[in-house]
Amino acid sequence: MVFRSCWKSRHKNSSGLAPRLTPTALAVLFWLCVTQLACGSEAVGETKNVVQKDAEFDVTYNDTVTSGNQTIYAFNHTVSRNKTEGVRVTVDVSSQNLESTMLFVVRQKQAVLSFQVPLILRGLYQRKYPYNHVGRTLCQPPTRAASETQYFFVDVSTLATQGTNYQLRVSRVESFTLQTDKKFTFTASPSQPQYFKYVFPDGVDTVIVKVNSDMNFPCSVMSIQDILCPVYDLDTNVAFIGMYQTMTKKGAITVQRKDFPSNSFYVVVVVKTEDEACGGPLRFYPLRPDELIDAGNRTKVLDVVVSPAINSEVYVMGMLFCLGIFLSFYLLTLLVACVENRRMNKKREVFQNPADMSPAETASLLGKNGDGKTPASPYEYGSFADNCSTLSSEAITDSATSTDNNYGYMERSLDSVGRSRQESLSSVEEDDYDTLDDINSDKNIVRTKKFLCVSDLARKDKRILSKKYQIYFWNIATIAVFYALPVIQLVITYQTVVNVTGNQDICYYNFLCAHPLGALSAFNNILSNLGYVMLGLLFLLIVLKRDVVHNRALLRNDLNALECGIPKHFGLFYAMGTALMMEGLLSACYHVCPNYTNFQFDTSFMYMIAGLCMLKLYQKRHPDINASAYTAYACLAAVIFFSVLGVVFGKGNMAFWIIFSVIHILATLFLSTQLYYMGRWRLDSGTLRRMLYIIYTDCVRQCSGPMYIDRMVLLVMGNIVNWSLAAYGLIERPNDFASYLLAIAICNLLLYFAFYIIMKLRSGERIKCLPLVCILFTAVIWGFALYFFFQGLSTWQKTPAESREHNRDCILLSFFDDHDIWHFLSSIAMFGSFLVLLTMDDDLDTVQRDKIFVF
Known part of the structure; x- marks a missing residue:
């Protein structure tokens, strides 16, 4: 009301009415009334002494201000269109101990500060x-004229009755415009922020602004803002506009010309009043709400460098390089397939035309002795194979309830084989094998033998088992669809x-x-995941080819x-290939915006891959008793559940x-018992009693060693490793629980794989050339991959500012960083590992199953 009465009293027209207030008039009126130049004496009834001084740059003015006087400093400077100077x-x-604050108002042509x-x-x-020492840079709006003289005024006022001394200095800022690839050093504080202008040179569409400091703290913020007034350069408002990030020692933001119509931008650096945002200590809480701390x-001393980013040619080279690497695996696979097909054709011709071969050579190719029988041990298996075949026949003969010699896996004619296969094509279910008590007795007799062969654990109908294991593929495909769709939606929202x-x-x-x-924002981190998808698809094609060949046979x-x-x-192989492809897709989704809340996108299918590989290793020698898909995926879901709990609640939580x-150790003991007794034990109320009885009979009454030595060695080593990992977690309580859990899975997989090979x-079995090459090649690739993985270019376990301290420049084609190389190498290593599992037992393709030892 004071403003309007003042306006009416001074600007009445001939009719006695005051003109309408326009927005421009309102702005002018506001600042006139704030400075009490126009309406002060009439509205308030006070008399204020207003002094205006012509001021110059780079001169320090020592003066005093009270509520009764006000000083205005008038400045002018020449602004050139081709040259920008900061003020x-x-x-x-x-x-x-100020009685009241002092107000400084800087009035410019197009801005007020x-x-x-x-x-x-x-x-x-x-x-x-x-803060009693304040420094602010004035906004410099662009001018259309070639040269123009601009005026601005600095008004100083206060409501304090006592005089307050102050020092005022207005100076030109040297190097206000940043130059490309030239480092500029400056000093900033919370009350003295700094900002500089950068203009895109011709031919440069993208630049990287890097701000560095040798000091971790105080915490600061770097911001990129358009050339607009006002410039938000205080801790309280720096996040209002543009792009910004906290920093300790390093900060980097990629800026594109298309986002700034004026082809220029401001680089703003603000020091924060507190360090909590950068991981610093939390200061004490004030005793009173109005207490000043x-x-x-x-x-903080910082330096800024603006460098041109990569051009479109580097993008094209990076994409071609990525495609070329993985397409070469397709070409190599095609070449190997052609060579193998040519070898098989020659072998088929030899079988069809054996006239030039001796009977012994023909028999050796057919896998028979001279009398038409298969040799007992083509690879000199030794006592294991002999015990296996002998006990296989003896155990079934001694079983009074099992009169079918087919389970003994003796030599059979092609007619009987064909007949049994026709019977297996009938409509039967897996549970049909377990409807009679004599079958359970037969299981106990067979699976508790000291030496087992594959024929003992491959007795179920093949068609039923194939359906059982196909469920792994269909389940993981279903999981992938329902998991991936919300993930994609979420990361798009994040971006x-x-x-x-x-x-x-x-x-x-890695900024x-x-x-x-x-x-x-980080296309290179997404592109490097292409290898998982392409090599996963290639593995599926290889498995499909083998599946078709086997079905034809x-x-x-x-x-x-x-x-x-x-x-x-x-x-299971189909499930593994699908999991590898999904790992690539979800890793790409994670790297759209990697952070604390979506880490599980990158690790979920890693757990699945490790679990499926262990299941496949076990299935090779135990096809009848391998876990069902529902049980396996339920266990993997529990692992992912604990992974989420560990990240959310595990940091420093002793109870968790x-x-x-405890759960880890109990699960290890349960699985060990399941593996040792081949599933022929029950978890019920009598379990403890039976355990005590076994301990009494085998350890107290008589000291006898374990019946299954090999299995016992594996399980003892597995328990030692898992108990050690559990103790490490309990003592150290690592912050990265997801990686800790993944390390447990990988350690168990490597232990079982090493046991299998040994x-x-x-x-007495041997490893053929192709799997041996894959093993050696994969081991080397895994070594290099882990080296790049542990470089740690960023980590969501720390604050964003602390994470940026680990950022490093690109090392490959100026496009890919260390983590991208980890993506390349780990996808190749996983593909090689899958090939090892697929081809590792190719040497047994001509060996009867009652000669193949189970371990």
Whole structure:
């Protein structure tokens, strides 16, 4: 009302009416009334002495201000269209106990800047930090004229009755415009923020702004803002516009020309009043709500460099390089397939035309002795194979309830094989084998033998087992669809939030090597996951080819396919290939915006891959008693559940680690018992009594060693490893629980794989050339991959500012960083590992199953 009465009293027209207030008039009126130049005496009834001085740059003015006087400093400077100069206003008030704050108002042609001294900045929990030394850079709007003289005024006023001394200095900022690839060093503090201008040179569409400091703290914020007034350069408002990120020692933001119509932008650096945002300590809480806290010395020395980013040619080279690497595996696979097909054709011709071969050579190719029988041990298996075949026949003969000699896996004619296969095609279910009590007795007799062969654990109908293991593929395909769709939707939302708000702290990129493309902030981290998808698809094609060849052999009643080698069940292989493809897709989704809340996207299918590989290793020698898909996926779901709980509640929570360690040990003991007794035990109320009885009879009454030595060695080593990992977790309580859980799975997989290889060689079996090459090649690739994985370019276990301390420049084609190389190498290593599992037992394809030892 005071403003309007003042306006009416001074601007009445001839009719006695005041003109209508336009927005421009309102703005002018506001600042006139604030400074009390126009309406002060009439509206308030006070008399204020207003003094205007012509002022000059780089001169320090020592003056005093009270409520009765006001000083206006008038400045002018020449602005050129082709040259930008910064203007900085610095105010210093020496008095510590001010009766009232001082108000400084800088009036420019197109902007107004006001601030008070002491400058009160608020921190966490509304803490108040006063600053008596304030420095602000004036916004410089662009001019259309070639040269123009601009005026601006600095008004100083206060409501304090006592005089307050102050120092005012206005100076030009040297190097206000940043030059490309030239480092500029400056100093900033919470009350003295700094910003500089950068103009895109011709031919440069993208640049990387890097701000560095040798000091971890105080915590600071770097921001990229368009050339607009006002510039938001205080801790309280720096996040209002543009892109921004917190930093300790390193900060980097990629800026694209298309986002700034003026082809230029401001680089703003603000020092925060507190360090909690950067992982620093939490200061004490003030005793009174209005208590002012001494912030101490929070001056920070920084340097800024603006460098051109990569051009479109580097993008094209990076994509071609990525495609070329993985397409070469397709070509190599095609070449190997052609060579193998040519070899098989020659072998088939030899079988069809054996006239030039001796009977012994023909018999050796057919896998028979001169009398038409299969040799007892083509690879000199030794006592294991002899015991296996002998006990196989003896055990079934001694079983009074089992009169069917087919279970003894003796030599059979092709007619009987064909007949049994026709019977297996009938409509039967897996549970049909367990409807009679004599079958259970037979299981106990067979599975508790001291030496087992594959024929003892490959007695169920092949068609039923194939359906059982195909469920693994269909289940993981269903899981993939329902898991991937919400994940994709979520990460798109994350990326949209980052692009709209400009908050670079949401996602934990390697900002020194994060190349944007379209809406994606780090396209290179997404592209490098292509290998998982392409090699997973290639593995599926290889498995499909083997599956088709095997089915054709079954249709023509091939004796080797029916009676020899490890039983061929491809369902788990299909699941493994699908899991590898999904790992690539979900890892790409995770790297759209890697952070604390979506880490499980990158690790969920890693757990599945490790679990499926262990199941496949066990299935090779135990096809009848391997876990069902529902049980396996339920266990993997429990693992993922604990992974989420560990990340959310596990950090420093002793109770959680105790519970997890107990569950880990109990699960290890349960699985050990299940494996040792081949599933022929029951978990019921009498379990403890039976355990005590076994301990009494085998350890107290008489000291006898374990019946299954090999299995016992594996399980003892497995328990030692798992108990050690549980103890490590309980003592150290690592922050990265997801990686800790993945390490448990990988350690168990490597232990079982090593045991499998050792037992295979100990049993007299051999490893053919192709799997041997795959093993050596994969081991080397895994070594290099782990080296790049442990480089740790970012981590969501810390604050975004601390994570950026680990950021590093690209090391491959100026496009890929260490983590991208980890993606390349780990996808190749996983593909090689899958090939090892697929081809490892190819040497047994012509060996009867009652000669293949189970371990």
